[in-house]
Amino acid sequence: MLEHFFGSRTRVTLLKIFFRSPETPLYVRELARMADIQLNAIRREIANLELLRLIKSVPAPADAVTERSKYFCLDMEAPLYQEVQALLIKAELLEEEELIEEIKTRAGAVSLFILTGVFTHVETDTDILLVGKLKPLVIAKIIKRYEKDTGRSIRYTLMDEREFQDRREIGDKFLYAIFEAKHTLVVNNKYNLS
16 A cells, blocks of 8 residues: 555565664664565665665674674654654554455354454454354454565464353453453454453
């Protein structure tokens, strides 16, 4: 979505990487690996981001992998810093909404759908809990695409209704940790979770 606004998917990917770790110096080859994009495309967009003064060249860190490489990091004093950061945050929310809708419409018959972990900024053993008659391969593709687009790693748990009920009856610690942590209930078609 943002690539339409910024004119380049590579530029958006780099911005996401830099904004995730604003003070970390990164070199071009490292950025290419992280973004899974060809080196020349990375170099071209680094030049564009430098012209926009969103990133700056910095000295190699003390623990640098290579001293010869040129390192870059986000310029938090840049005139556009706050505006770009706000756009990335809003785009992240829209990407989460798209993920939710895609799971609801393509993942099968979902009877319970809970977001927690990275979505609610708490430490849990999973980020998504899905219960129902699910399509695991479809869900895996949806999650993988979301991870690639956002650069975030997502842990998800799938259960059929029988397993969910059995685990609730025995007081499964994993489930109750999810229920007690901050979470967002997206779909609940049949369960009393209180």
